[in-house]
Every structure is written in structure tokens, then in C-alpha cells.
Amino acid sequence: MTASSHLRPETEPSPGETISVAEATYLNRDANPVIQILVRAVEQTDDAIMITRADGIIEYVNPGFERITGYRAGEIVGRSPSVLASGMHPPAFYSELWHTIGRGESFRSVFTNRRSSGELYYEEKTISPIRGSDATISHFVATGKDVTARIAAERRLEYLANYDALTGLPNRSLLHDRLTQAIQRAHRQSKAVAVQFVDLDRFKLINDTLGHNIGDRVLIEAASRLRQCLRATDTVARLGGDEFILIQEDVDHPDMVEQVARKVLEAFAPRFLVAPPQGLFVSVSIGLALYPVDGLTPDELLMRADLAMYRAKEAGRNSFRFFEAAMDASAMRTLTLEVAIRGALENGEFAVAYQPIIDTHTQRPVAIEALLRWHSPIHGTVPPDHFIPLLEENGLIVPVSRWALREALRQTRRLQRAGQPGLRLAFNLSSRQFRDVGLLQDVTAALDETDFDPRLLELELTESALMDNPEASAAVLETLRARGIRVAVDDFGTGYSSLAYLMRFPVRTLKIDRSFVHEMERSREAATIVRAITSLARSLGLDVVGEGVENVAQLALLQELGCHHIQGFLFSRPVPAAELARSFPA
Incomplete structure (x- = not known):
């Protein structure tokens, strides 16, 4: 017989039968009223509650467990909790779990589990040991809360904090983090990192004449073309507006950077089919800066790639320029003049x-x-x-x-x-x-x-x-x-x-x-x-x-x-x- 939340007739259980806590309490009418209240609380709580033997075999689940997992009590009692496993946790996760509860301590974590339907869900779970009268661990009780909605909201906020909502590219914040990591790797490996500052030419004219809807479609298409110009290990990010940043790692020679810059110019040569019937031609100006010769920090590299990009624009657009030290001196003089x-x-x-x-x-x-x-x-x-x-x-x-x-x-x-x-x-x-x-x-x-x-x-x-x-x-x-x-x-x-x-x-x-x-x-x-x-x-x-x-x-x-x-x-x-x-x- 399997556990049920419904009370049974007044009979004693046969040997080997598994009964619910509520049933056990009903059979013992002289049970402590406090115990009765606790039993009702377990049966009526929204959280999932599961009791297993010391060997991990499930003996009891409450209605909250049934609602969250989709498994009925009759389907789950007598089985291992591994039926819920999603395959998302490494073996070391479960080793730590059993090691912790085996020495009599509680284990707390957010589990990625799988419902009976196959759908993944997130459960904030605490597993605690239950000791018998002889102080040995006889059972474990697991209480869990479905936090799928909360995790989804947190991940959405994390995504919005790190990715551009329009193009799906890393934004300024994530760009800075990735560039910092790329510089650290390059320093350890004695390699170079290239930063390419890509700016769409005359993008303001597109927005002003054709509207922001067409402008957004141009930016989405531009992001797609830029992705195709780099390896999967490199980064394309949107700095803001019509400004994009490319990060190339493992650079051995400036020719590698120039090849990518030319590839970008070629990628933008075909018309953008975003404004039927004739479409648009959108060119780009590119500024290039290299770690460590042009800067040692993300801010230095971005600033100098930006300066080089403006030189490309001054040279007639639809071109690229490497940063030169004279640009920095000129920019510094301009800045002091502005002040x-x-x-x-x-x-x-x-x-x-x-x-x-x-x-x-x-x-x-x-x-x-x-x-x-x-x-x-x-x-x-x-x-x-x-x-x-x-x-x-x-x-x-x-x-x-x-x-x-x-x-x-x-x-x-x-x-x-x-x-x-x-x-x-x-x-x-x-x-x-x-x-x-x-x-x-x-x-x-x-x-x-x-x-x-x-x-x-x-x-x-x-x-x-x-x-x-x-x-x-x-x-x-x-x-x-x-x-x-x-x-x-x-x-x-x-x-x-x-x-x-x-x-x-x-x-x-x-x-x-x-x-x-x-x-x-x-x-x-x-x-x-x-x-x-x-x-x-x-x-x-x-x-x-x-x-x-x-x-x-x-x-x-x-x-x-x-x-x-x-x-x-x-x-x-x-x-x-x-x-x-x-x-x-x-």
C-alpha cells in the first residue's frame, strides 16, 4: 500500500505497508494534539516535503510535493529521489550532499530538478537528518520551495544588466569584464589582444530620415554581420548607439587584426534589405588598438581605438586606422583646450x-x-x-x-x-x-x-x-x-x-x-x-x-x-x- 493524504479505516497496517503521517496519526487517536497540528501543517503547506529512509528510499511525500513535481505519491514512494534528477548537476554536487547529511548536518542548495512532464524547475531545498532514539540517523527530511519564477526573473535581470536588449550582444558592462579577462589571459600567455572600434557611417541620417524602426533593424543586421567576422572565442559587443566593439584574442601579428578589419568592411558592402524596395548601403569606420603596445587597461584600449576610428572617419569613412601615439597627444591637447x-x-x-x-x-x-x-x-x-x-x-x-x-x-x-x-x-x-x-x-x-x-x-x-x-x-x-x-x-x-x-x-x-x-x-x-x-x-x-x-x-x-x-x-x-x-x- 502506498502513502495517501486521505485517511483510511480504523485498521492496523499490515507488515511492510507504507502509510502517510496523517494516517498514522488517525490510527493513534490518543496522539498529542500538537503532533496533530504539525501533521496537518505538513499536509497543507505549499512547500514540497519528502521523507526518506537512511538509504534514500522515499517513504512519504506531501501534497505540496505532488503539486510541484507532478508526481503522485503512489508513483514516487518506494523510489529514489534521483527520479527528479535533471542531469544539470555534476557528480561532485551529490557527493557533497551525501557527505554533509551523512555526518549529521543539513544540506542547503538550489536544485535544478525535472518534473514528471520533463520540464525543468528550480527548487530551494534543505535536507536534514532525523535521528532515532539511539541517536543514529534513521531518516532524512527534505523541504523544498519552487523558486523557478524567481530564478527566471533573476536571470532576466542579469541578462538585461549584461546584454543589449536590441541586438543580444554583450553590453558595455560585460564588454569591460570580457576585455579585462582577455588582457589577463594575454599577459599570462605573452599574446596580444586587439580592440576594434566599429562605428556605422552616417547612422544619424538613417534614423532622422527613415525613423528609429529602420535604424533598429540596421543595428540588428549590423550585429549579425559583425558576429560572422569573428571566431566563437572572440567577442562582439555593442557599446551604445551605433558603436560596436570587437575583441580579438591570441593575436600574434597585426596582420591578423587587419584581416578581420578588411573582412568587416567586406561584410558591410552588400546592401541592407531593411528599407524596401531598394534597401540601404551602410559603411563603417574602424579604429584599431592593440594590447600591450597601445594600452594596458580596457579604458586605455577603448579610448585609443576610438581615436583611431575618428581618424578613419576624417580620412573619408568606410576604412580602418591603427592607433598612433600622435593621435593621443592631439586628443589630449584637444581635451585641455576644451576645458x-x-x-x-x-x-x-x-x-x-x-x-x-x-x-x-x-x-x-x-x-x-x-x-x-x-x-x-x-x-x-x-x-x-x-x-x-x-x-x-x-x-x-x-x-x-x-x-x-x-x-x-x-x-x-x-x-x-x-x-x-x-x-x-x-x-x-x-x-x-x-x-x-x-x-x-x-x-x-x-x-x-x-x-x-x-x-x-x-x-x-x-x-x-x-x-x-x-x-x-x-x-x-x-x-x-x-x-x-x-x-x-x-x-x-x-x-x-x-x-x-x-x-x-x-x-x-x-x-x-x-x-x-x-x-x-x-x-x-x-x-x-x-x-x-x-x-x-x-x-x-x-x-x-x-x-x-x-x-x-x-x-x-x-x-x-x-x-x-x-x-x-x-x-x-x-x-x-x-x-x-x-x-x-x-
């Missing part, structure tokens, strides 16, 4: 210099161009091509240029009153300023504050700034024109202007880029471009200015081609306002 420039305006470190624009017919200035300068007490005089991009990136270009415009208007107004009444001021607007909603208000306030004639102010913009959003640009330029302010296109010929748009913009001046002026002495093509620009300007009724004129030969060529407004070192370098005033003819 120093934040307080430069408040500390009065900026100044405005001026370069005249000369009419070759009269040899007199018709305008002066205001040029921002930075004299840092730490870094000395910093070139504009170093600090202007920093101002653009951190957003300080707007307040700094707001100050520079007022300063330039004030100083030019002083020159006008000193004998140059028709002198124009040319002032450069960055693309960020041009897009700023407060531009017209800032310019109008500066003009009013300095009592400057708007017709003598010419704002210079690059072609790329104008063509970023032609419709919006046309509206802003028309507002400026209505105020009487002139507009010039700076560095003309280097951008991608459409002549149709150029005719729509209220532009007054084209400034020929200095690169054409510099090359036209030895390049027929450059001379042809300059001739075309001057001819275009005349046909549209525009003024034209030749920039970067450094010698008489360049001056003669420009005059021959019909350009008579000249700017460059041949006449004057950029100088402070006081020095400029002394150079004006009486």
Missing part, C-alpha cells in the same frame, strides 16, 4: 582682428573682415581652426560670436567716425549661429546698441551652411535682407551649391576660396574655376572677392579674370583695430 575655452569669454581672452578687403582700382579698403582670435594664458595664441570647432561642438559659438559681433560693430563704427564713413564690416556666421532662433534678435540688438548702419554690415556664410536646409535658409536670408543687411557666400566653389538655389538666395557677394587662388598660378583647372565664378557673379549682379592673395602674380591673374576686390597677406595680415586705423590712407 580652457569654457572660461575664455568671461576671462576676456578673446579678441577681434581685422583684415581689409581692397578695391584694386582705388587701392583703398572697401570693407574689413572681423576674425575671432583666442589668446589663452595657458596655451598661448590658439589657431582658429583649433578652437572654432570646439566652440561649435560645445555650443559656446553663439554667446562668443554674439560678443564678437558687438565688439566688431563698435570698433568699425569708431573707424567710420574717424574718416571711413562707408567702410563695411564683414562678419562670419557659423552654421550653428545661422540656425539659432535668436539670430535676428541678436543682430538687431547689436546694430541698435552700436548705432551701426545695417547696410554696411555683411554676414558671411559658407555654402554648406546655406544648403543644409535651403528652404529655411532662404527665409532667414530674406529677413536679413529686409533689414538692409548684406549676405556673402564664403569659400565659394568648395561646397555643393545649386545655382537654382543660389539665384533664389538674396546674396550680394561671392568670396572665391583661397585654395583656388593659391592653385591658379600652376593649375589651368583652378584658373578656369576662378574665371567661371567671376563670370557667374557678373551675370548675377554680385560682387566677387578673391581670398588668400599672397603675391603679385596672384593679384595680376585675378584682375585679368575680372576680380578686383582682393583680400590677403599681400595687402595686410589680420591686425587689431588700432593698428588697422593707422594703415588707412589719409
Whole structure:
């Protein structure tokens, strides 16, 4: 007879029969009431309770055990608990279990068991010995709680903490851990580790134009292609956004790293079929850094691979670059400049210099161009091509240029009153300023504050700034024109202007880029471009200015081609306002 939770008639058990605790209690009506309560508690608890003999054979299971395991009491009593074994624990686990309970101690652990259906479940179990009157172990009692839901939740949280939810790749946290372990192994084995920083080219454009859903599909496909480029022992991780990291171990030579980088570029050559019907072509830029030559820590390697990746982008994208020490020095200088420039305006470190624009017919200035300068007490005089991009990136270009415009208007107004009444001021607007909603208000306030004639102010913009959003640009330029302010296109010929748009913009001046002026002495093509620009300007009724004129030969060529407004070192370098005033003819 097998155990049952149902009470039996009032008969004594036959020899060899197995009865339940409840049955034994019912047969002994004089049992202690406390014992009766304990029996009911065992029968009614949700936890699984199993009692075995000292040799491990099951003698009793409660209804909680039946519910959790799916085995009925009649199926399990008389058998070994190994019927529940999942095969997920090594033999040493069970050896430790029997060793512990055999010496009279309790064993506690989370078991991975298997239900009668074959489904795995997790049970938080305690197995304790039961001693008889002679102090020897006669039985064992195991109490267990089904913690499958809790374990699943913990594993899900662990997964989310270590893996990217979109691509399933290791995230930044797990990447750092794996890179640390790879470095430790490489150190023991005297091997190298390669870190490849992979960034999708122009991914922001995909998100902005096609939406984040298409962007996510691109990232998922990119992750799949990257996985196929590495061995199973290597790691592909998503750092964030459109940035991925590849970790190669057991590197014997840089050629191994280069081969993988080329394999990645080839993997991204086919179109991404994520935006039917034509799909997308997505290229990548890759930066490479090696342990131990380029860094000894994960942070150093990631930073230097990142620097190399930006050099790949600067070189035209869809390429790879190895890290070089010069990149680190350049990056460190950029970082220190970023820190120093934040307080430069408040500390009065900026100044405005001026370069005249000369009419070759009269040899007199018709305008002066205001040029921002930075004299840092730490870094000395910093070139504009170093600090202007920093101002653009951190957003300080707007307040700094707001100050520079007022300063330039004030100083030019002083020159006008000193004998140059028709002198124009040319002032450069960055693309960020041009897009700023407060531009017209800032310019109008500066003009009013300095009592400057708007017709003598010419704002210079690059072609790329104008063509970023032609419709919006046309509206802003028309507002400026209505105020009487002139507009010039700076560095003309280097951008991608459409002549149709150029005719729509209220532009007054084209400034020929200095690169054409510099090359036209030895390049027929450059001379042809300059001739075309001057001819275009005349046909549209525009003024034209030749920039970067450094010698008489360049001056003669420009005059021959019909350009008579000249700017460059041949006449004057950029100088402070006081020095400029002394150079004006009486």
C-alpha cells in the first residue's frame, strides 16, 4: 500500500505497508494534539516535503510535493529521489550532499530538478537528518520551495544588466569584464589582444530620415554581420548607439587584426534589405588598438581605438586606422583646450582682428573682415581652426560670436567716425549661429546698441551652411535682407551649391576660396574655376572677392579674370583695430 493524504479505516497496517503521517496519526487517536497540528501543517503547506529512509528510499511525500513535481505519491514512494534528477548537476554536487547529511548536518542548495512532464524547475531545498532514539540517523527530511519564477526573473535581470536588449550582444558592462579577462589571459600567455572600434557611417541620417524602426533593424543586421567576422572565442559587443566593439584574442601579428578589419568592411558592402524596395548601403569606420603596445587597461584600449576610428572617419569613412601615439597627444591637447575655452569669454581672452578687403582700382579698403582670435594664458595664441570647432561642438559659438559681433560693430563704427564713413564690416556666421532662433534678435540688438548702419554690415556664410536646409535658409536670408543687411557666400566653389538655389538666395557677394587662388598660378583647372565664378557673379549682379592673395602674380591673374576686390597677406595680415586705423590712407 502506498502513502495517501486521505485517511483510511480504523485498521492496523499490515507488515511492510507504507502509510502517510496523517494516517498514522488517525490510527493513534490518543496522539498529542500538537503532533496533530504539525501533521496537518505538513499536509497543507505549499512547500514540497519528502521523507526518506537512511538509504534514500522515499517513504512519504506531501501534497505540496505532488503539486510541484507532478508526481503522485503512489508513483514516487518506494523510489529514489534521483527520479527528479535533471542531469544539470555534476557528480561532485551529490557527493557533497551525501557527505554533509551523512555526518549529521543539513544540506542547503538550489536544485535544478525535472518534473514528471520533463520540464525543468528550480527548487530551494534543505535536507536534514532525523535521528532515532539511539541517536543514529534513521531518516532524512527534505523541504523544498519552487523558486523557478524567481530564478527566471533573476536571470532576466542579469541578462538585461549584461546584454543589449536590441541586438543580444554583450553590453558595455560585460564588454569591460570580457576585455579585462582577455588582457589577463594575454599577459599570462605573452599574446596580444586587439580592440576594434566599429562605428556605422552616417547612422544619424538613417534614423532622422527613415525613423528609429529602420535604424533598429540596421543595428540588428549590423550585429549579425559583425558576429560572422569573428571566431566563437572572440567577442562582439555593442557599446551604445551605433558603436560596436570587437575583441580579438591570441593575436600574434597585426596582420591578423587587419584581416578581420578588411573582412568587416567586406561584410558591410552588400546592401541592407531593411528599407524596401531598394534597401540601404551602410559603411563603417574602424579604429584599431592593440594590447600591450597601445594600452594596458580596457579604458586605455577603448579610448585609443576610438581615436583611431575618428581618424578613419576624417580620412573619408568606410576604412580602418591603427592607433598612433600622435593621435593621443592631439586628443589630449584637444581635451585641455576644451576645458580652457569654457572660461575664455568671461576671462576676456578673446579678441577681434581685422583684415581689409581692397578695391584694386582705388587701392583703398572697401570693407574689413572681423576674425575671432583666442589668446589663452595657458596655451598661448590658439589657431582658429583649433578652437572654432570646439566652440561649435560645445555650443559656446553663439554667446562668443554674439560678443564678437558687438565688439566688431563698435570698433568699425569708431573707424567710420574717424574718416571711413562707408567702410563695411564683414562678419562670419557659423552654421550653428545661422540656425539659432535668436539670430535676428541678436543682430538687431547689436546694430541698435552700436548705432551701426545695417547696410554696411555683411554676414558671411559658407555654402554648406546655406544648403543644409535651403528652404529655411532662404527665409532667414530674406529677413536679413529686409533689414538692409548684406549676405556673402564664403569659400565659394568648395561646397555643393545649386545655382537654382543660389539665384533664389538674396546674396550680394561671392568670396572665391583661397585654395583656388593659391592653385591658379600652376593649375589651368583652378584658373578656369576662378574665371567661371567671376563670370557667374557678373551675370548675377554680385560682387566677387578673391581670398588668400599672397603675391603679385596672384593679384595680376585675378584682375585679368575680372576680380578686383582682393583680400590677403599681400595687402595686410589680420591686425587689431588700432593698428588697422593707422594703415588707412589719409
